[in-house]
Amino acid sequence: xxxxxxxxxxxxxxxxxxxxxxxxxxxxxxxxxxxxxxxxxxxxxxxxxxxxxxxxxxxxxxxxxxxxxxxxxxxxxxxxxxxxxxxxxxxxxxxxxxxxxxxxxxxxxxxxxxxxxxxxxxxxxxxxxxxxxxxxxxxxxxxxxxxxxxxxxxxxxxxxxxxxxxxxxxxxxxxxxxxxxxxxxxxx
Numbered sequence: 001x002x003x004x005x006x007x008x009x010x011x012x013x014x015x016x017x018x019x020x021x022x023x024x025x026x027x028x029x030x031x032x033x034x035x036x037x038x039x040x041x042x043x044x045x046x047x048x049x050x051x052x053x054x055x056x057x058x059x060x061x062x063x064x065x066x067x068x069x070x071x072x073x074x075x076x077x078x079x080x081x082x083x084x085x086x087x088x089x090x091x092x093x094x095x096x097x098x099x100x101x102x103x104x105x106x107x108x109x110x111x112x113x114x115x116x117x118x119x120x121x122x123x124x125x126x127x128x129x130x131x132x133x134x135x136x137x138x139x140x141x142x143x144x145x146x147x148x149x150x151x152x153x154x155x156x157x158x159x160x161x162x163x164x165x166x167x168x169x170x171x172x173x174x175x176x177x178x179x180x181x182x183x184x185x186x187x188x
Contacts, residue, residue, distance in 0.1 A: 011056070015107055016064055029125040029188050030070075030095050036184050037071045037093060044177055050075040050090065058084035059092075061115040067108060070095045070123075073173065088115035090173055095123045109133070113140045119172050128185050134172055144169075148185040 034054050041052040050073050059067045072089035074080055079087035092112055094104040104122060112120055113135055120133040120140055128148040133140035146166050154162055171177040 011068060015067075015103060015111075027097065027125070030097060032186075032188055033095050033123055033125060033184055034070055036186055037179075040179055040183060041071070041073060044174075045073070048174075049077070050173065051077070051080070053085070053089075059089060060084055060086045061088065061111055065108075065111045065115075067111075069093065075173065088112070088117045090117065091119040091121070091171065092117050093121040093123060095125065109140060113138060123184070125185075125188065128188070130169060130181060130184065132169060146181045148181045 038052055038054040045052055053069075053072050053074065055070050056068065057072070059069060059072065061067065066084075069089065069092045071093035072085070073091040074085055075090045076087065079085055094100070094108070096104060109120060109122075116135070118135050120135075122131040122133070123129070124131075130146045132143045132146070134143045135141075144166060146169055149157075149165060154165070157165075167181055169179045169181060171179060
C-alpha cells in the first residue's frame with residue numbers, strides 16, 4: 001500500500017529561476033499562526049470582494065519567481081485562476097522558519113515589492129513578533145514591529161513602556177481592519 005503522505009509531488013518554489021524545495025512539515029507554531037490569521041482575515045473578508053488564501057496556493061509573479069506564501073489576500077479576482085494566482089496579491093504573510101528566513105527577508109521580499117504587493121508581513125514565532133512593511137515607490141518600508149509580550153515581561157516594563165506597546169495592526173487594505181497581535185500568537 002502506498003503511503004498517502006508521499007503520493008503528491010513535493011512543494012517547491014522558483015526563486016530567480018532556481019528551484020527550492022519547500023519544507024514538507026511545518027512546525028506546530030507555524031500552523032497555529034497560519035490558522036489564526038486565516039480565520040481572522042476570512043471572518044473580516046466574508047462579505048467583501050477580497051479573498052484570503054493560506055499555505056499551499058502557488059503565486060506566479062513572473063517566469064522566474066513562483067512562490068507559495070503562507071497567507072495572502074487577493075483583491076483582484078482576475079488574477080485568480082483554476083491552478084494558481086497569476087500576479088501580485090495585495091497582502092502577503094511569511095511565517096519564518098530556519099530554512100526560509102533568509103529568502104523571506106531578502107529575495108522574495110524584493111520580488112513581492114517589485115510585483116506590486118501592497119503590504120508584506122514577516123512573522124517570527126520565536127520572538128512572537130510581526131514586522132509590517134508597506135509599499136512605497138516600488139520598495140517595502142518598515143511600517144512597524146508588533147510584539148506579543150508575555151505577562152512577566154509586561155510586568156517589568158514602566159507604565160510609559162507598557163503604554164507604548166502596540167497591540168493592534170492596522171491592515172492597510174481596509175479602513176476598519178485591525179488584527180490583535182495576541183490573537184495571532186494565541187495558544188503558543
